[in-house]
Amino acid sequence: MTKILYIVFHDFEDFEFFYDKIFSKRNFNHNYYSARDVSSDYKIEKDSKILPMIALIAGIIGILAAVFFQFWTSASDYPLNLSGKPFFSFLISIPITFEFMVFISVLAILVSFLFLSKSKIKEPDVEKEIKKLISEGKSVLKVEAEIVNDDFFRMHLIEFMQKDKIVVNQNYD
Amino acid sequence: MPEEKQNKENNDKFVFLTKLAANSLNNGSSGYYRVLLTVSIVITLFAIVGVYLTTSKGLKLWGINNSIPWALDITNFVFWIGISHAGSLISAILFLLRQHWRAGIHRIAEAMTIFALFTAIIYPIFHTGRPWLTIFWVFPVPIQSGVWVNFKSPLMWDVFAILIYLISSIIFLYIGLLPDLAILSKKVKSVFLQKIYSFLSSFWIGSSKQWKNYKATYLVIAGLITPLVLSVHSIVSFDFAVSLVPGWHTTIMPPYFVAGAIFSGCASLVVLLIIFRKLFNLEEIISVDVMEKVNKLMLVSGLMLAYSYLTEYFFLFYGANPFENQSFSNRFIGDYKYVFWSMFAMNIIFPQLLWVKKIRRSIPFSLFVSVFVLLGMWLERYSIIVPSLAKDYISSSWDVYFPTLTEISILIGSFGLFMTLFLLFLRFFPIFSIYDLSKLNSNKKNYD
Numbered sequence: 001m002t003k004i005l006y007i008v009f010h011d012f013e014d015f016e017f018f019y020d021k022i023f024s025k026r027n028f029n030h031n032y033y034s035a036r037d038v039s040s041d042y043k044i045e046k047d048s049k050i051l052p053m054i055a056l057i058a059g060i061i062g063i064l065a066a067v068f069f070q071f072w073t074s075a076s077d078y079p080l081n082l083s084g085k086p087f088f089s090f091l092i093s094i095p096i097t098f099e100f101m102v103f104i105s106v107l108a109i110l111v112s113f114l115f116l117s118k119s120k121i122k123e124p125d126v127e128k129e130i131k132k133l134i135s136e137g138k139s140v141l142k143v144e145a146e147i148v149n150d151d152f153f154r155m156h157l158i159e160f161m162q163k164d165k166i167v168v169n170q171n172y173d
Numbered sequence: 174m175p176e177e178k179q180n181k182e183n184n185d186k187f188v189f190l191t192k193l194a195a196n197s198l199n200n201g202s203s204g205y206y207r208v209l210l211t212v213s214i215v216i217t218l219f220a221i222v223g224v225y226l227t228t229s230k231g232l233k234l235w236g237i238n239n240s241i242p243w244a245l246d247i248t249n250f251v252f253w254i255g256i257s258h259a260g261s262l263i264s265a266i267l268f269l270l271r272q273h274w275r276a277g278i279h280r281i282a283e284a285m286t287i288f289a290l291f292t293a294i295i296y297p298i299f300h301t302g303r304p305w306l307t308i309f310w311v312f313p314v315p316i317q318s319g320v321w322v323n324f325k326s327p328l329m330w331d332v333f334a335i336l337i338y339l340i341s342s343i344i345f346l347y348i349g350l351l352p353d354l355a356i357l358s359k360k361v362k363s364v365f366l367q368k369i370y371s372f373l374s375s376f377w378i379g380s381s382k383q384w385k386n387y388k389a390t391y392l393v394i395a396g397l398i399t400p401l402v403l404s405v406h407s408i409v410s411f412d413f414a415v416s417l418v419p420g421w422h423t424t425i426m427p428p429y430f431v432a433g434a435i436f437s438g439c440a441s442l443v444v445l446l447i448i449f450r451k452l453f454n455l456e457e458i459i460s461v462d463v464m465e466k467v468n469k470l471m472l473v474s475g476l477m478l479a480y481s482y483l484t485e486y487f488f489l490f491y492g493a494n495p496f497e498n499q500s501f502s503n504r505f506i507g508d509y510k511y512v513f514w515s516m517f518a519m520n521i522i523f524p525q526l527l528w529v530k531k532i533r534r535s536i537p538f539s540l541f542v543s544v545f546v547l548l549g550m551w552l553e554r555y556s557i558i559v560p561s562l563a564k565d566y567i568s569s570s571w572d573v574y575f576p577t578l579t580e581i582s583i584l585i586g587s588f589g590l591f592m593t594l595f596l597l598f599l600r601f602f603p604i605f606s607i608y609d610l611s612k613l614n615s616n617k618k619n620y621d
Contacts (some may be wrong), residue, residue, distance in 0.1 A: 033379045037388065051393060078320050095404070103337040110390070
């Protein structure tokens with residue numbers, strides 16, 4: 001089991017300042033919990049590209065499904081002669097195809113968002129406490145305890161502790 | 174130290190916004206709120222009575238006839254669809270354009286979209302005369318003898334466009350609400366609200382990964398909703414434009430309808446903002462600066478609409494089609510001239526007052542202009558639909574239309590329904606976005 005440090009910041013701006021200062025220079029394994037997102041996030045760049053990609057793929061599936069469905073119903077399952085018009089035309093299928101594409105994309109990204117954003121904290125008490133802290137406007141930085149061996153990190157941690165801007169808790173992961 | 178003071182102010186701002194939102198949910202409703210809700214419910218009763226009479230006695234209670242089968246109901250339908258447009262404009266398009274002033278008002282705008290769509294949907298459903306059969310007519314299921322609905326019909330496109338717009342708008346609203354619900358689930362006193370908020374935000378803990386996913390999702394949905402906004406009213410305009418009725422059969426219809434929809438939606442938003450900033454004491458959040466910006470949007474969309482009118486009249490002059498001329502002369506100098514010229518004054522002349530900064534920043538004047546714009550836009554839809562059908566190609570089929578009390582009661586009741594749904598929403602959900610507002614004007618520190 002790894003020892004974990006939870007650093008609680010009373011103020012979001014202090015947290016953002018600390019975050020920028022440390023993670024612009026060091027690449028420590030970390031996670032944060034906050035009522036707001038930090039503007040510069042130095043971790044996991046890949047994540048933000050997955051969801052748009054899912055939306056794109058779902059959109060393409062939506063287009064194909066809508067065109068096929070309209071073709072099948074109008075020209076194959078029950079071809080209905082309406083004033084001699086062609087049974088099917090791509091142009092006339094554009095409105096429904098477009099709407100269906102948006103629908104499938106939006107649904108897919110919502111489901112993926114809910115699925116990918118599941119909380120990974122194992123202890124319910126810790127999760128409950130973090131939820132309470134962020135509802136009070138506080139921010140929590142989660143790092144491995146070994147990080148304090150780094151001089152750069154320790155220096156800033158002590159500076160913030162001396163100014164009474166943070167509270168540090170320990171736990172096990 | 175100034176830096177520390179700034180930090181404290183920013184954090185205080187978050188605490189202040191959370192308290193403000195929680196108080197409005199905890200302290201119960203004010204006297205004004207209860208009065209407004211009661212009035213709205215009473216007005217809704219008009220619609221309920223009208224709809225009950227229509228379904229029990231049939232469409233003979235409406236003033237429609239063989240020549241004018243679409244009249245007040247479709248006018249109201251198009252009007253409410255138009256109102257729903259500014260909601261997504263404010264929330265999605267302004268988000269993509271990084272217009273941060275939307276932070277205080279986008280929740281109201283998004284809710285406006287949803288409830289205006291709910292209100293709009295009742296018209297085509299009851300116009301069918303037998304609403305209990307609607308499911309067989311509008312959903313893509315095989316009906317009698319295995320025949321499918323006609324996907325080539327713009328009416329079918331409407332069904333898809335509006336339902337998908339409604340579902341997408343609800344999802345967009347939910348995503349926007351998520352961080353606020355997580356915060357407020359610990360702040361609201363009502364156990365019922367706590368349970369709802371906790372359920373809706375059960376997975377949300379504000380982790381870095383969740384924020385990354387959240388931002389990507391919000392951006393993509395905003396990007397998808399933006400063309401949807403433009404497509405929905407374009408498709409509504411196809412109901413008219415793809416027909417051969419003189420006065421309807423014109424290619425200017427889609428952009429003309431979209432401009433009109435944004436125009437009326439902005440006017441509706443101004444009216445709602447004025448009511449709710451007073452009702453919930455939100456003068457600081459929905460400031461005069463924000464009101465001025467929405468008024469500017471209204472002015473710009475009004476100018477786009479005026480340009481569309483001019484283009485349409487130029488087509489009329491240059492095309493020299495006798496049937497089109499006949500149809501428009503019926504609007505300009507015929508039976509419906511009062512409707513047309515009132516519409517022209519309210520949509521083109523009154524909004525020009527918004528060029529004056531003092532009027533744009535004046536709450537009473539903004540309300541005055543917006544109400545006239547709403548009235549003008551309703552008259553515009555009436556002026557497009559009824560006079561065009563009243564006199565088409567064959568003079569033997571010419572007819573006139575007078576709305577009946579049943580139709581008028583449904584029209585009046587629809588405003589009550591819209592307002593009732595809106596007030597109930599604001600009673601149970603935060604009226605503004607704590608997350609967006611707390612980000613606004615926060616100063617990120619410089620280091621090194």
